[in-house]
Amino acid sequence: MTLDNEFRKKLELYKEGKLSQAEEEELEQDLEKFEVYQDFLDEEFEPNMEEQGLSEEKKLKLINLGRRKAVIKAALLGSVLLLSILPAGTLLTYIFYGYGEEQNMANRFLDVASDTVMVTEPNVQVDRNKFHEQVGLFTLSANLDMWKQVGTEQTRIGDKGLNLWFSNLENVDHNYLSDSFSSSQKVKDLKIHHPSVSPFPSSEKEWQRLSQLPEGTVAEAYVSFDKLYDPSDVENLLGNIDHKTLWYAIDTGYEKEQKDKNGVVVTPMGYPVQNGIENPKKMTTEEFHQILKELTENEKWSEKIAKSRDLHLKERLAYVNKNGIKTYGIVMTGPTKEILKLKDNKHVKGLELGEVELWQWE
Numbered sequence: 001m002t003l004d005n006e007f008r009k010k011l012e013l014y015k016e017g018k019l020s021q022a023e024e025e026e027l028e029q030d031l032e033k034f035e036v037y038q039d040f041l042d043e044e045f046e047p048n049m050e051e052q053g054l055s056e057e058k059k060l061k062l063i064n065l066g067r068r069k070a071v072i073k074a075a076l077l078g079s080v081l082l083l084s085i086l087p088a089g090t091l092l093t094y095i096f097y098g099y100g101e102e103q104n105m106a107n108r109f110l111d112v113a114s115d116t117v118m119v120t121e122p123n124v125q126v127d128r129n130k131f132h133e134q135v136g137l138f139t140l141s142a143n144l145d146m147w148k149q150v151g152t153e154q155t156r157i158g159d160k161g162l163n164l165w166f167s168n169l170e171n172v173d174h175n176y177l178s179d180s181f182s183s184s185q186k187v188k189d190l191k192i193h194h195p196s197v198s199p200f201p202s203s204e205k206e207w208q209r210l211s212q213l214p215e216g217t218v219a220e221a222y223v224s225f226d227k228l229y230d231p232s233d234v235e236n237l238l239g240n241i242d243h244k245t246l247w248y249a250i251d252t253g254y255e256k257e258q259k260d261k262n263g264v265v266v267t268p269m270g271y272p273v274q275n276g277i278e279n280p281k282k283m284t285t286e287e288f289h290q291i292l293k294e295l296t297e298n299e300k301w302s303e304k305i306a307k308s309r310d311l312h313l314k315e316r317l318a319y320v321n322k323n324g325i326k327t328y329g330i331v332m333t334g335p336t337k338e339i340l341k342l343k344d345n346k347h348v349k350g351l352e353l354g355e356v357e358l359w360q361w362e
Helices: 005-015 021-044 056-098 105-120 179-184 204-212 231-238 285-297 299-305 313-323 336-344
Strands: 132-136 139-150 153-165 168-176 217-229 244-250 270-272 327-335 348-358
Touching: 056 105, 056 132, 105 132, 105 139, 105 153, 105 270, 105 285, 105 299, 139 217, 139 348, 153 348, 168 299, 204 336, 204 348, 217 231, 217 336, 231 244, 231 327, 270 285, 285 299, 285 313, 299 313, 327 336, 336 348
Parallel strands: none
Antiparallel strands: 132 139, 139 153, 153 168, 217 327, 217 348, 244 270, 244 327
């Protein structure tokens, strides 16, 4: 006797809870029959076949019958175990990720993910109202849409796919919609430079590109200052130009060299002027400091999400605690001809052009 396709299908539906009550009772009666059949075989055919005077052919048939019986028993036992384990495992998974209401592991993980993107990728944020998450057996998967602003419009530039196994972040998929978005977020392609960097990158080609752009366009610009400033002083430094400051680059102790002691380019860190895609709120230096502390407590998650082997978060937090929060540059957007006026600003040491779009400005 073997399990045919119809019976296998019934077992699958039974496992998934998709049978009617009558069908469940009928299947459970069949399972009981298998147990009775097994008991009969055990009683009818004792292992001492020699005393029963059985021929070799008969012995072989009984051995094969015993094997089939063992397969049936194993299949039924496996099905029963699976049916009992899956609901319990799913319940434990929801408890593991959901215990603690707002402070549960799932919410903490998603906060760390969105905050990591916000402070390590200039002018990029995650829409916290549109997380795509799915809970599996001891797993949590999430997909985060990433956006950047050019002009007055938010543009979706890609997403990050994250997969947790218990609390271990197994892999992160970085997916960008175009090569230009991907290259602008590469750690090695730093666009804002600390004033102490030597030699300081020339911006002549960037100013030339900016001057050649036509009227009726808006641009994203990465601006480097001549020295460190308090973020609250930035608007006065820029003077009377029509623009919008989007992101502050913060001095955390590694920006002078741009590399750590192992020669690895260090991920820039900063924070947006406004936090959020829909109904954004102004972000303060105190909030950035708190985020830095929380990322330090979850450094393994942060480093994988930020595409960095080592964010040096403990050292950077200690530096900020000692020296305060100072900015050495910004990401801004505005009409291209307005941004071009910064060429004569004594506080601007360098500029690199980012994305350019057709006119959309207030």
